[in-house]
Amino acid sequence: MMHPADLPDTLAVFPLPRAILLPRARLPLHIFEPRYLQMFEDALKTPERLIGMVQPCPQPASAHQSVLRQADASCSSAAGGEPLHRIGCAGRVTQFSETEDGRYLVTLAGLSRFRIQGEVAGFCPYRRCDVTWDGFERDLGVGEADTQFDRADFLALLERFFSAQGLSTDWESLQDAEDELLINSLSMLLEFDAEDKQALLEAPCLVTRRETLVTLIEFALRGGAHEDILQ
Template sequence: MISSNDLPDVIPVFPLPGALLLPRSPLPLHLFEPRYLAMLDDVLKTSTRLIGMVQPYEAPGGGGKLHTIGCAGRLTAFSETEDGRYMITLSGASRFRIIEEVEGFTPYRRCKVQWDGFERDLGAVEKDPNFDRKSFMEALNRFLEDRGLSTDWDSLREVEDELLINSLSMLCPFEPEDKQALLEAPSLTTRRETLTTLIEFALRGGSGEEVMQ
């Protein structure tokens, strides 16, 4: 478990469109680019083993920009394939706010970050006291059927509210900007409300971009 005192001022960041990491949730990743293999090597030498996941976007005039808010995960598992690639798992630790990008000699990007305002990420599992799970699961079932997707319903029915909502936020095929909205939700209840809105709007044939405006 990482405490607030362990959180570093500068972390490596992995900009990956559509990849969402949330506190207390696992994210499997496949690393093969040389710059990210170098990042993995450097991260393994640190005490916290943190990597920041952040959504990139194209700014007017070109250039890959980063959203201000991302989520850092602790490297908790990795294995090497025969051809030199790595399968890793990040366990969501805390969201952060980017202050500035750090120039340096690493082939991967690093950012100076601030952790203030996300203290609940390091705390206990969040609850959603007004969660109507039955209605939510019915809407989710329609959404998955509409997308031709399947899931393990027995497992979903048994998991706690936070793991259910966070896992679906991470796995459902929403646009990157929608994923960013789910990341920035200040509480589990707000994230569940945003997720529900996205599911219902998709079932009506709308786009997530219109929802988030």
């Protein structure tokens, strides 16, 4: 288990819209751009093997599309690139394979969220940020439980959502999954607007994340009414 003192002050970041990583979850990545190939190869040379997943901030014209509003959803200033959300999540490279044409298929294991303090200027082809891990100490601990979780009601709602979206899944695996794995995996996998994904990432605890996820699913089942839902 990694300790807060082992976490670096500077982190390579991979800006990817609608892609979030959560602690103790796993995210598959397909890396093919030269700058991110360099980022990945540099990460492998460090003892931590960390890459920071962070979402770019949306264009102002699309900001009203978000279902949820998050108090800490402010963006960091850009240094040669588009602004980034201040909060992301670092993942440790736990598995990778290289294709014949030089691409990488990578698995990141979610470690801890971080807050961007500023971007590092320089000639590096990918973006690097000074980060702080303060406030996310719980991410490095054991998995969270949701004592208020009504699994039967949640799965019934999820089944309606999957049916409406034309999706299929392994319901037996969902039934057996631990609370945190189920809620976090769905938060990462389901298609929501980038700002709503950010709200799921920034949820302070598993209970809040589950409540946020339920709100988003119910909103989608209503057909996506245009009024904002404030959090």
